[in-house]
Amino acid sequence: MGMALSGHERRQAKKREEILAIATELFLKEGYGRASMDQVHARLGGSKRTLYNHFPSKEALFEAIVSRVSDRVLAALQPSLGDSDLQDALNRMGKDYLSALLSPDGLALYRAMVSEAPHFPELARxxxxxxxxxxxxxxxxxxxxxxVIGNLDVDDPQIAAEQFLGAVRGDIHLAAVLSAKKFTSKVIEKSVAQVVGLFLRGAGH
Amino acid sequence: MGMALSGHERRQAKKREEILAIATELFLKEGYGRASMDQVHARLGGSKRTLYNHFPSKEALFEAIVSRVSDRVLAALQPSLGDSDLQDALNRMGKDYLSALLSPDGLALYRAMVSEAPHFPELARxxxxxxxxxxxxxxxxxxxxxxVIGNLDVDDPQIAAEQFLGAVRGDIHLAAVLSAKKFTSKVIEKSVAQVVGLFLRGAGH
DNA sequence: CAGATACGGTACAGTATCGTACATTTCAAG
DNA sequence: CTTGAAATGTACGATACTGTACCGTATCTG
Structure with missing residues (x-):
């Protein structure tokens, strides 16, 4: 790894980044359907041919964008479940998880995937x-x-995890997706704390 | 209510229903962006002017569609919480709720709203x-x-309700939205039952 | 320096979009 | 039967979209 890049390759990679940066902003803001290659080209300047040299089609460009943003956002979705207190771990985990979902990129990515899933099934998968x-x-x-340690008593850990995260999302996530209204970290923390409290009373010890 | 309809009004109402039926199917299947007025017109037959006489714009037609489908789907979202056993009530309620969300119209409506919320903020609201x-x-x-009766012990009933429903949705709802995969009522029932079980152990008595 | 490669700028094809115009025809009411 | 509203059929504007063609320029490599 760390292959030396020739001049042309560096140049190409730089243009590719430039295109991706501009297109990402536009696609996430406007959505796949409303964003156009002409708009990308207008903000990018230069020739339309270079744009199509880097990405042979609008779909390919969209897939590259989603792939990049996914990496950025989804990395924050598996935060540290440190070895500290169980309650603290769940609280921190839930807060990090919800914060990632509610970040501008997280919301935009969610909207994009829900919108275009029927036309990009592989990407959605x-x-x-x-x-x-x-x-x-x-x-x-x-x-x-x-x-195993005996701190928790749940039937099916997998389903329990899905439902814990679902409870953490609650109505907040959908409200944010639909209204672009901001939620303070206070509200997030309180909501998560109540989920953790109820969950531990139901499954703790 | 029950105003007598003249002949012209009946005729108009019938065409309106015909347009709405065709357009609803198309818009819910293709989404607002990909569906076109020309497609509606092609399947409808007749003149384009009549289409635009009933709905002055594509946006107006979409709003009428969403309003109708909303009434149809959302009616099933507040099912009977009968006065029977608490556990039974929650189970039945959760199952009805999730079934409504996972119905074809429920999924299509959800996709449409998430997709178009930024451009139809009032509708999304x-x-x-x-x-x-x-x-x-x-x-x-x-x-x-x-x-009040003493069957339940929760801090904030409103937040608890939001989180209960969020847990019922779990990952199933998103999976259905993204992949159009069907879920059997067996899976739904089992998932709901586990939520109810955990919830009642945490908040029961 | 010579040749290859990427980039710039513009024009264009071909199609699709929303919405309108206009002359004609069906249909219900008085 | 007359009158007026609703529906028809089809042709258009005007614009926007994706993707291509052509030709000149800049930048890196050998």
């Missing part, structure tokens, strides 16, 4: 696997550990 | 108020009753 599914599996593994 | 918000308020009222 990998999004689900690497995003929500991965997050719940991560938490489920933690639940299994805690179950 | 009423959708949220009459849909998810109303459902959680309905359940919260039930929780308050049960709290």
């Amino acid at each position: 990998t999004f689900f696997e690497n995003g929500p599914s991965r997050a719940s599996h991560h938490l489920a593994a933690f639940f299994r550990e805690q179950k | 009423t959708f949220f108020e009459n849909g998810p918000s109303r459902a959680s308020h309905h359940l919260a009222a039930f929780f308050r009753e049960q709290k």
Whole structure:
């Protein structure tokens, strides 16, 4: 790894980044349907041919964008489940999870995937696997550990994890997706704390 | 109510229904952006002018569609919380709620609203108020009753209701939205049952 | 320096979009 | 039967979209 890049390759990579940066902003803001290659080209300047040299079609450009933003957002979806207190771990985990979902990129990515899933089934599939599914599996593994130790008593850790995260999303996530209204971290923390409280009373010890 | 309809009014109303039926199918299947007035006109037959006489613009037609489908779907979101056993009531309620969300119209409506919320903020607002918000308020009222009776012990019934419904949705709803995969009622029932079980252990008595 | 490669700028094809115009025809009411 | 509203059929504007063609310029490599 770390292959030396020739001048042309560096130049090409730089243009590619420039295109992706501009197109990402536009696509996430306007959505796939309303964003146009002409708009990308207008903000990018230069020739339309270079744009189509880097990305042979609008779909290809969209897929590249989603792939990049996914990596950026979904990385924050499997936060540290440290070895501290169980309650603290769940609280921090829930807060990080919800914060990632409510970030501008998180919301835009969610909208884009829900909107275009029927036309990009493969993309939707990998999004689900690497995003929500991965997050719940991560938490489920933690639940299994805690179950072995005896800190937790749940039937099916996998389903429990999915439902814990669902409860954390609550109505807040959908409200944010629909209205672009901001939620303070106070509200997030309080909501998460109540989920954790109820969950531990139901499954703790 | 029950105003006598003249012949012209009946005729007009019938055409309006015909347009709405065709357009609803198309818009829910293709989404607002990909569906076109020309497609509606092609399937409808007749003149384009009549189409535009009933609905002055594509946006107006979309709003009428969403309003109708909302009424149809969201009616099933506040199912009966009968006066029977608490556990049974929650199970039946959760199953009805999730079934409505996973119905073809429920999924299509959800996709449409998430997709177009930025461009139809007013519509998105009423959708949220009459849909998810109303459902959680309905359940919260039930929780308050049960709290008074002493069957339930929750801090904030409203938040508890939102989180209960969020847990019921779990990952199933998103998976259905993204992949159009069907879920059997067996899976739904089992998932709901586990939520109810955990919830009642945490907040019961 | 010579040749290859990427980039710039503009024009264009071909199609699709929303919405309108206009002359004609069906249909219900008085 | 007369009158007026609703529906028809089809042709258009005007614009926007994706993707291509052509030709000149700049930048890196050998």
